[in-house]
């Protein structure tokens with residue numbers, strides 16, 4: 001199940017998330033936040049909710065249910081660590097975790113801060129019910145840099161003493 005970064009999936013295409021992991025580790029990904037134990041944390045390319053992040057498994061795997069227990073434990077710790085940092089950085093009311101794989105099969109989690117209206121128009125619904133123009137709004141580089149700095153700072157604080 002493990003492919004080298006930039007290698008080709010069964011579908012015949014290069015995996016964009018493997019490429020994102022490789023770019024992150026090379027210091028070349030503009031939305032890179034941090035390299036954690038089993039995963040890499042990036043800011044999501046669309047920021048309808050400031051702090052929406054994605055956690056990418058470092059190795060290519062397409063089914064979370066087939067991961068070894070040891071990897072699952074490590075990535076789960078990464079996920080909670082990332083969520084703590086997103087919550088501390090944004091002051092959000094709740095954090096949603098989403099592992100879907102419908103578009104990109106490489107195992108990854110969306111870590112989505114949720115807020116009260118009007119920032120978050122429907123906080124009791126999943127974000128995926130929102131219209132595409134709300135979801136796919138991109139992010140200005142200055143806003144991305146500011147949010148990345150806040151999450152990174154919160155990660156540093158939360159990791160002290162561990």
Ligand SMILES: [Zn+2]
Nearest residue numbers: 015018060106
């Ligand atoms: Zn991949």
